[in-house]
Amino acid sequence: MISAPLAEALQARRADFNARFRLAAQRYPQLDGQELLRFIADAVEPLAQAVHANHPxxxxxxxxVAYDCSLQxxxxxxxxxxxRYGAIPETWRExxxxxAGLIASQPARVMASLTNAAHQLASTESADVNRWVRALKGIASQCATPDELLMVGQVGAWQCGLAHYREGALGAIPSLPTKLACTVLGIESKQFExxxxxxQEDRWFDPAHPNAESLRIVRSAGAFRGFGGPFLQPPLLKSADSGWLVQSADDYWFLVADAFGATLHRSTAEEWRAQPAKKEEHVGTRVVYNGKSLDMPGAGPITSSGSSTGAIACTFAHSHQIVLVALK
Amino acid sequence: MSAFDLFKRVSKAPTNPHVSPARRTFDIADLYRGPVVIADDKAEGQELALDEKLRQAYFWIVNTAIISPHYDIEYNEEPPQEFSIGDHKSRLTLPTGQSYSSFVLLPLLTFALRRKCLLIGGPGRGKTASAILMGVLGGYSLKDVRRSMLHGHPQMTTADLLGNPLPADLINAQKVEDIRIAWRKWLSMRVKIVDEYNRIPTRTQSALLTVMGDNYAELLDQIHECPESAWFLTANDEQGGGTYQVIEALRDRIDVIVQALSFNPRFLGQLLTRIEEGIRPEEAMPKEIVFTEAQIDRMGAQIRAIQLSPEVRRRIEFFSSQFEFCDVAAEQFEYKTKDTARLAGVEWHTLTAQETGKDRLKDLGAQSKNGISVRMLMTLLLYAKAMAFFRGNPAVELSDVRQILPFVFHDKLIPDIDAPFFESAGNAMFRSDRVGWLRRLFDLSCAEYERLNLDQDDAVLALTTQFDRGLEGLSESDTRQQLFQIERTVNELIKGQKLYGHLYDDLLKLKYLHQRYTNYLRWLRAG
Structure with missing residues (x-):
């Protein structure tokens, strides 16, 4: 069902919208007119109503702008x-x-940015896009400017699993009003500093579990390709400066991880070969570090391990997962 | 204007990706980049590398503005697939590297270098449209570009070209220098377009020559200095078949000539869409690919900084050596050139009839009626650098020279179509295909260079390198030794050889070195 404000807006530029559809149809052979109408009624409608309420x-x-985004x-x-991408229409609806007030001031920037962020989170296996949508839904109305909203989206995306954006997100937090920053971090104002x-000091610190023990399993990454993961064979790894290089069959990856997530990025055989092997941090099925040890049972012997960025990553003979153990 | 506009879309992906060393950085701004691309309401203000911007401009033009691009500048990363078709064994190549359309690329390189490009071809093939795009790329509005474009016509006067004296000054002025001139607007443009330049009367062409050659205009003792500009001229026929014969000096000022190829009717559907949607690409050029004056300045400096290795330079030297030499033109060694014969007014066929002993099929010089000028060589070097810059390379490759050379020498190296080469099987079509002929000529020159093993064994280069170390501190005995070495090299070079162009230039270089050492020896003895 399309409301009067949306119907009027569509009617006012009907010829233009039809021309844009024809142009887009050349670029996207899969463009389906019926699906476009459905998406507009389902996802553009709530936005049009919200904008109409305060910024007619x-x-x-x-x-x-919403029409152009919808075409794409x-x-x-x-x-x-x-x-996989159900979070995109969810983002539009929620x-x-x-x-709406921020979108009214910069429609193209805000709509395209949030849509693309939802797409990236949905494309990243280990990220929790639904949590990001929920978080932003609750906080969007508290943002005073589009810049604030987009920074909140970045910090939220990092906390929902995009560990490789850690530095950028940490850099953005001081630019936010303290109250808003505390809301997105889920802490009270007095805890902020x-x-x-x-x-900033410890990438394995999670404000939700501030007193965690050292040498603890914090995260796993990767899975068998048959179950939607990236690995064809149980992987091997080498530690690098800001993460780990990972090899599985003929594929190579770079693993970045912290307390909030672990993401794998494509690498090359050259990079793998160029990276010297460093000291392994295991004996049999146990991770051993500075006199402490942690048993890693259930997946066979550890086949490779290495420490980087305050954690030890391990691969196993009978598993496609990489397990990360925090050192602090 | 719609934010989603196919004609305003510029490739966000690198247009010529290169393998670069791993340098892993994650920019959080990437979170907001993805499948939805909408013209941002807030300019990002981030400046692209200029070579990337130039490639984006190229790809916008070939993907959006020009409907049927022809990929005639071919690059291969692996051996390409080739097909031989029909009785004439027409060869179709499917290049394995990123290849380009000369009709778009050459004007674009001309724009980057601020040189002069002539677009030729039949009516309605997009010559003027292409020139207009270059004007818009230079930051001018479409209206300004159209209004400042010169249209050649048989009644065009110098005043039409340059401007008019102010009528009040003509009446009141006591001295000629008091007469102010209302200069034409196009003289101040950084992109100058002269449409159908071969319809301009000869007298007006001379005034145009001053602007093109020396970058100023003169009228009634008044001078107007023009900014550095890129020039785009169009002609239906570059052979002088317009209303007026184009004066040779004017033709000589043109740096590259590029032909507008025919429209492929297989692309008629796109033409139809353009008509139905009322789309004019020149009105929809995205601002991201428009260059400012400062950017063009910087781009010119970056192009000149592109490296040209001694190996590539030697190939160009060897190629250039082939053409000027004419054994029968003079008795004195230095004057044995085609230019000597031309200046004396000797008929070309008289000269060729006198040639004896040499294999005229093997002699590349026999294929041309003239040699290569310094201006041509400078243009070749500049455009080869621009080509490497455009491809994102730090140095010129031999293939860059091979691809650019035909457009620089297009109407400057005149073929002798009666030469035995053109009579040989399969070569007759080179009489009409200048680009193909020049590329073949360069290939043959490179093959000869390799046969002579000049990369490994170049006695003249060795002596030149020795000389370049300087004469300071050289003893008399060492100088004598060098003189002896030069004389021995001359003897070795001429032993049992016919005199071809490259050998002629080598001998002249040796004579130069010999003279420098001789003078030094005299100075040593006098001291």
């Missing part, structure tokens, strides 16, 4: 509720309406 003059421009999403089959300091 902006409805036309917002709908115009439908053309690339990213608009469907079912499947996050964009509370941010000590928590921020600990986050």
């Amino acid at each position: 003059d902006a409805v036309g421009d917002v709908v115009s 999403l439908v053309g690339q089959r990213l608009s469907l509720d079912a499947g 996050v964009l309406p509370p941010a 000590p928590v921020l300091r600990r986050l």
Whole structure:
């Protein structure tokens, strides 16, 4: 069902919208007119209503940008509720309406950015896109400017699993108003400075578990390709400066991890070969570090291990997973 | 204007990706990049590398503005797939590297270098449209580009070209220098377009020559200095078949000539869409690919800084040596050139009839009626550097020279179509295909260079390197030794050889070295 404000906005530029559809159809052969109408009714409608409530003059421009985004999403089959990218229409329904005021001021920037962020989180196996949507839904209306909203989105994306954005997110936090920063970090205002300091010092510090023990299993990464993971064979790894290089069959990866997530990025055989093997940190099925040890049962002997960025990563003879053990 | 506009879309992916050493950085701004691309309401202000920007401009033009690009500048990373078709064994190559359309690339390199490009071809093939795109790329509005474009016509006067004296000054002025001139707007443009330049009367062409050659305009003793500009001229026929014969000096000022190839009807669907949607690409050029004056300045400096290795330079030297030499043109060694014969007004066929002893099929010099000028060589070097810059390379490759050379020498190296080469089987079509002929000529020159093993065994280069170390501190006996070495090298070079162009230039170089050592020896003795 399309409401009057959206219907009027579509009607006002009907010829233009039809021309854009024809142009987009050339670029995206899969562009389906029926799916486009469904997406507009389902995902653009709540936004149009929210904008109309407080910024009626902006409805036309917002709908115009939303229409262009919709063409690209439908053309690339990213608009469907079912499947891997269901978080994208969810973002449109849940996050964009509370941010309607900000979208009215910079429609293209905010809509495209949040859509792309949802896409990236949904594409990253270990990230929790639904948590990110929930977090942003709750906080979007507290942001005063588009810049604040987008910074909150970045910090949230890091905390929902995109560990490789850790430095950027930590750099963004001081730019946010303290109250907003505390909301996104899930802490009280009086904790802000000590928590921020600990986050900067220790990448395995999680404000939700501030007193965790040292030499503890903090995270796992990767899985067998048959179960949706990246690895064809049980992987091997070497520690590198800011993470680990990983080999599985003919594929090579770079693993970045912290308390909030672990992401794998494509690497090359050259990089693998160029990386010298460092000291292994295991004996049999036990991780051994500075006189302490931790048993890692259940997946066979450890086949490779290495320490980097305050953790030891291990691979196993009978598992496609990499297990990370925090040292602090 | 729609934010989602195919004609405003510029490739976000690197246009010519290179394998670079691992330098892993994660930019959190990447979180907001992805499948949805909308023109941002807030300019990012991030400046692309200029070579990347130039490639983006190229790809925007070939993917959006020009409907049927021809990939005639071919690069291969692996041996390409080739097909031989029909009785004439027409060869179709599917290149394995990123290849380019000369009709877009050459004007773009001209724009980057601020040189002069002539676009030739039949009517309605996009010559003027291509020139206009270059104007818009230079930051001018479409209206300004159109209004400042010169249209050649038979009644064009110097005043039409340059401007008019102010009428009030003509009446009141006591001295000629008091007459102010209303200069034409195009003279101040950084992209100058002269449409159908071969329709301009000869007298007006001379005024145009001053602007093209010396970058200033003169009228009634008043001078107007023009900015450094890229020039785009169009002609339906570069052989002088316009209304007026183009004066030779004007033709000589043109750096590259590129032909607008025919439209492939297989792309008619896109043409239809353009008509139906009322789309004019020149009106929709994205601002990301528009260059500022400062960027063009910087780009020019970066292009000049591209390396040209001694190995590539030697191939160019060897190629250039082939053409000027004419054994029968003079008795004195230095004057044995085609230019000597031309200046004396000797008929070309008289000269060729006198040639004896040499294998005219093997002699590359026999294929041309003239030699290569310094201006041509400078243009070749500059465009080869621009080509390497465009491809994102720090140094010129031999293939860059091979691809650029035909467009620089297009109407400057005149073929002798009666030469035996053109009579040989399969070569007749080179009489009409200048680009193909020049590329073949360069290939033959490189093959000869390799046969002579000049990369490994170049006695003249060895002596030159020795000389370049300087004469200071050289003893008399060492100088004598060098003189002896030069004389011995001359003897070795001429032993049992016919005199070809490259040998002629080598001998002249040896004579130069000999003279420098001789003078030094005299100075030593006098001291």
